[in-house]
Amino acid sequence: xxxxxxxxxxxxxxxxxxxxxxxxxxxxxxxxxxxxxxxxxxxxxxxxxxxxxxxxxxxxxxxxxxxxxxxxxxxxxxxxxxxxxxxxxxxxxxxxxxxxxxxxxxxxxxxxxxxxxxxxxxxxxxxxxxxxxxxxxxxxxxxxxxxxxxxxxxxxxxxxxxxxxxxxxxxxxxxxxxxxxxxxxxxxxxxxxxxxxxxxxxxxxxxxxxxxxxxxxxxxxxxxxxxxxxxxxxxxxxxxxxxxxxxxxxxxxxxxxxxxxxxxxxxxxxxxxxxxxxxxxxxxxxxxxxxxxxxxxxxxxxxxxxxxxxxxxxxxxxxxxxxxxxxxxxxxxxxxxxxxxxxxxxxxxxxxxxxxxxxxxxxxxxxxxxxxxxxxxxxxxxxxxxxxxxxxxxxxxxxxxxxxxxxxxxxxxxxxxxxxxxxxxxxxxxxxxxxxxxxxxxxxxxxxxxxxxxxxxxxxxxxxxxxxxxxxxxxxxxxxxxxxxxxxxxxxxxxxxxxxxxxxxxxxxxxxxxxxxxxxxxxxxxxxxxxxxxxxxxxxxxxxxxxxxxxxxxxxxxxxxxxxxxxxxxxxxxxxxxxxxxxxxxxxxxxxxxxxxxxxxxxxxxxxxxxxxx
Amino acid sequence: xxxxxxxxxxxxxxxxxxxxxxxxxxxxxxxxxxxxxxxxxxxxxxxxxxxxxxxxxxxxxxxxxxxxxxxxxxxxxxxxxxxxxxxxxxxxxxxxxxxxxxxxxxxxxxxxxxxxxxxxxxxxxxxxxxxxxxxxxxxxxxxxxxxxxxxxxxxxxxxxxxxxxxxxxxxxxxxxxxxxxxxxxxxxxxxxxxxxxxxxxxxxxxx
Numbered sequence: 084x085x086x087x088x089x090x091x092x093x094x095x096x097x098x099x100x101x102x103x104x105x106x107x108x109x110x111x112x113x114x115x116x117x118x119x120x121x122x123x124x125x126x127x128x129x130x131x132x133x134x135x136x137x138x139x140x141x142x143x144x145x146x147x148x149x150x151x152x153x154x155x156x157x158x159x160x161x162x163x164x165x166x167x168x169x170x171x172x173x174x175x176x177x178x179x180x181x182x183x184x185x186x187x188x189x190x191x192x193x194x195x196x197x198x199x200x201x202x203x204x205x206x207x208x209x210x211x212x213x214x215x216x217x218x219x220x221x222x223x224x225x226x227x228x229x230x231x232x233x234x235x236x237x238x239x240x241x242x243x244x245x246x247x248x249x250x251x252x253x254x255x256x257x258x259x260x261x262x263x264x265x266x267x268x269x270x271x272x273x274x275x276x277x278x279x280x281x282x283x284x285x286x287x288x289x290x291x292x293x294x295x296x297x298x299x300x301x302x303x304x305x306x307x308x309x310x311x312x313x314x315x316x317x318x319x320x321x322x323x324x325x326x327x328x329x330x331x332x333x334x335x336x337x338x339x340x341x342x343x344x345x346x347x348x349x350x351x352x353x354x355x356x357x358x359x360x361x362x363x364x365x366x367x368x369x370x371x372x373x374x375x376x377x378x379x380x381x382x383x384x385x386x387x388x389x390x391x392x393x394x395x396x397x398x399x400x401x402x403x404x405x406x407x408x409x410x411x412x413x414x415x416x417x418x419x420x421x422x423x424x425x426x427x428x429x430x431x432x433x434x435x436x437x438x439x440x441x442x443x444x445x446x447x448x449x450x451x452x453x454x455x456x457x458x459x460x461x462x463x464x465x466x467x468x469x470x471x472x473x474x475x476x477x478x479x480x481x482x483x484x485x486x487x488x489x490x491x492x493x494x495x496x497x498x499x500x501x502x503x504x505x506x507x508x509x510x511x512x513x514x515x516x517x518x519x520x521x522x523x524x525x526x527x528x529x530x531x532x533x534x535x536x537x538x539x540x541x542x543x544x545x546x547x548x549x550x551x552x553x554x555x556x557x558x559x560x561x562x563x564x565x566x567x568x569x570x571x572x573x574x575x576x577x578x579x580x581x582x583x584x585x586x587x588x589x590x591x592x593x594x595x596x597x598x599x600x601x602x603x604x605x606x607x608x609x610x611x612x613x614x615x616x617x618x619x620x621x622x623x624x625x626x627x628x629x630x631x632x633x634x635x636x637x638x639x640x641x642x643x644x645x646x647x648x649x650x651x652x653x654x655x656x657x658x659x660x661x662x663x664x665x666x667x668x669x670x671x672x673x674x675x676x677x678x679x680x681x682x683x684x685x686x687x688x689x690x691x692x693x694x695x696x697x
Numbered sequence: 698x699x700x701x702x703x704x705x706x707x708x709x710x711x712x713x714x715x716x717x718x719x720x721x722x723x724x725x726x727x728x729x730x731x732x733x734x735x736x737x738x739x740x741x742x743x744x745x746x747x748x749x750x751x752x753x754x755x756x757x758x759x760x761x762x763x764x765x766x767x768x769x770x771x772x773x774x775x776x777x778x779x780x781x782x783x784x785x786x787x788x789x790x791x792x793x794x795x796x797x798x799x800x801x802x803x804x805x806x807x808x809x810x811x812x813x814x815x816x817x818x819x820x821x822x823x824x825x826x827x828x829x830x831x832x833x834x835x836x837x838x839x840x841x842x843x844x845x846x847x848x849x850x851x852x853x854x855x856x857x858x859x860x861x862x863x864x865x866x867x868x869x870x871x872x873x874x875x876x877x878x879x880x881x882x883x884x885x886x887x888x889x890x891x892x893x894x895x896x897x898x899x900x901x902x903x904x
Contacts (some may be wrong), residue, residue, distance in 0.1 A: 189737060213733075213758070213760070242735060242760040242761065243760075245735060245736065246733055246734065246735045246760045247718075247719075247722060247732075247733065247734040247735070248731070248732060248733045248734070248757075249726055249731055249732055318760055321758050321759050321760050322759065322760075322761075324758045324759075325758055325759040325763075328758075404761050404763070404764070405759060405761055405762070405763035405764070405766075406763055406764050409763070423763075423764055423765035423766070423786055424765070425764060425765070425783065426828070426829070427782075428779055428782055428825040429821075429825060430779075430817045430821045430822070430825060431813065431815075431817070432776060432779055432780050432817075433776060433799075433800055433802055433803050433806075433814050433815070433816055433817070434800065434802055434814070435709065435744070435745060435746045435776070435777070435780075435800035435802070436745055436746075437710060437743070437744060437745030438744055438745075438800075438801045440743060440744070480801075480802075481801075481802065481805055481810075481811055482805055482808075482811075622743075646804075646807055646808070649804045649805060650805060650808055653801050653805070654801075655743075655744045655801050657804060658798075658799050658803075658804050659799070659803075659804050659807065666807050668804075673848070
């Protein structure tokens with residue numbers, strides 16, 4: 084997998100410190116490194132958020148230790164404050180910042196094109212096309228980073244991170260360095276404006292050297308020949324190569340493959356553009372390379388015909404695929420291409436988004452919350468329930484259709500505060516997961532306490548970062564790499580923030596949960612009311628070989644086919660079947676984990692525990 | 698050695714589609730092919746749609762299979778096989794388990810508000826697959842798997858069926874080795890399940 088290749092690259096380069104925050108498609112890098120951290124004697128940990136991860140990696144790099152920070156694109160936004168300043172201080176040990184974008188998008192709130200961060204921060208950027216290059220560019224990235232004293236951005240996309248392919252290993256470099264940090268106020272203290280101006284000039288001097296250093300490492304290359312060219316980078320390169328092969332043009336077109344996309348390798352491009360009559364730029368998302376290459380060609384008066392997004396019909400949104408690229412290339416080359424016939428099926432294909440799992444504690448929390456809203460005398464459509472980033476955002480799906488917003492890490496609380504600040508006169512509920520709360524929920528809760536803003540905050544504590552594959556949170560006493568830690572107790576933390584009303588509930592105790600939520604919704608003028616709904620992720624429990632309780636079965640002599648068990652819960656362990664011309668519910672035994680939610684909602688006592696007498 | 702073989706696996710999260718793509722990739726690699734696999738997923742939840750791609754051949758560079766170009770589609774669930782229709786072309790062999798797992802949305806479709814989420818009939822799904830593919834073979838796998846006491850072995854069972862088809866470019870024994878390397882739980886039962894699929898495949902007409 085691309086991410087495992089990135090981890091391997093870091094190991095080969097002798098990385099000493101690696102930190103990240105889970106986020107698809109970046110998570111497997113730290114996961115892979117965690118497995119060998121002890122053996123290699125390196126520090127590999129999830130940090131509380133991406134900014135902290137970046138600062139841990141940066142501090143290590145200040146001290147001369149090679150370091151890695153990993154994050155998905157929105158995480159780069161969180162970390163950006165620190166890595167933009169990092170360009171001014173520079174590093175001593177090599178530092179690579181992995182930013183994993185998600186064109187599609189497959190699992191991300193936006194399709195942000197993080198390549199612009201390289202320009203904003205003025206940090207060199209490398210873009211691999213496949214797992215092998217991902218590994219190789221990490222290794223070269225460390226060399227480049229140390230020759231320039233600058234952190235390097237490794238920008239990937241889902242198709243690189245999650246593609247599995249054969250990778251040829253290199254030697255593992257054993258670096259014996261002791262951390263050493265020398266006081267240098269002008270370099271590391273951003274308080275001196277004169278110093279900052281000096282460091283900006285220093286940064287620009289370093290950037291001027293990047294291309295020469297990059298060429299020593301053999302970054303950027305040419306394939307094929309001819310007076311027609313295609314410039315590409317990242318995963319788009321693989322689509323270009325495949326397309327050219329399919330139309331037998333792979334040696335007749337000059338493919339300019341950029342591995343370093345910031346700063347734009349001007350001399351390399353000028354040398355290779357001079358014989359060209361026309362050039363096509365194939366890139367995913369924004370016309371990032373296109374704008375710069377157009378400027379370069381105009382500045383140097385090269386008179387080359389440029390085919391960018393508009394001329395080639397390559398979209399600026401969504402993921403590229405072989406068909407889009409094939410159409411663009413054949414149009415550019417003037418070759419006839421018959422599109423495969425794509426007849427849509429005549430029947431509707433029912434959507435199958437991932438639902439909350441069978442037995443998921445979040446389902447219980449939202450179920451109780453929605454019941455409580457009604458019990459407190461409100462209509463569901465008048466009480467905003469703000470959602471946050473995590474599995475529980477799947478509560479937007481039918482049948483619960485619970486959350487009204489899912490915006491950014493921690494934003495449930497901030498947005499709820501905004502509604503109250505604007506004078507919204509009904510209760511507002513913010514729902515946020517444990518890891519998301521640690522990551523970015525603490526400052527807005529502090530804000531709520533300080534400004535006495537009247538919101539209900541539900542912390543959905545399932546004791547793990549579930550959505551990205553069960554990573555550790557600050558509540559754990561041992562992390563994946565085997566480090567013994569001091570577990571952080573959320574309730575003490577919340578109390579410490581000055582919250583006056585705090586309740587801890589077990590969501591599986593539905594009546595208690597409904598009562599607690601109802602009380603909180605009815606209260607007024609005491610600032611934020613916090614309810615911690617605490618129960619471990621059901622999938623974690625199942626993976627440990629346990630279930631939540633006795634499996635449930637249906638006593639069809641009592642069942643009246645009302646289907647409330649399905650409509651009220653949306654549990655994936657329940658399905659329907661036709662029996663005597665009637666639709667009746669069925670519990671799929673191997674999927675049921677014995678949470679008992681269906682038993683609770685059944686008005687006819689038709690759902691009973693397995694082994695219980697009918 | 699073939700220049701490129703493109704295989705798509707359509708499944709529901711939790712059915713073992715990803716494991717299957719790993720097994721095939723391992724087998725292809727051990728035969729000396731260069732291999733790429735990719736998938737659309739990212740969340741740890743089960744029950745969502747999962748589409749996996751396995752590409753192998755002399756020198757495979759792509760990360761995605763072009764539309765309508767799959768050589769073989771292995772469907773572990775009927776609706777998911779049809780969801781992958783874009784990859785099915787006139788040269789595609791479709792091997793699909795005759796298994797339907799209605800999504801949660803379909804279970805809700807008896808309520809008027811969600812009536813558009815009905816699960817299509819098996820016949821409608823197969824008809825739509827047949828209209829696109831060169832050949833569609835649907836396999837009633839569940840009774841056989843139940844007899845083997847290995848309902849979770851659907852992935853290796855379907856692999857066995859594929860291994861017996863004339864299109865399969867990898868020796869059968871390499872799949873068995875790959876199963877042993879990738880699947881650590883109930884390994885021997887899974888080998889037996891694979892062999893049962895192979896035996897069934899030998900009796901099928903693939904063209």
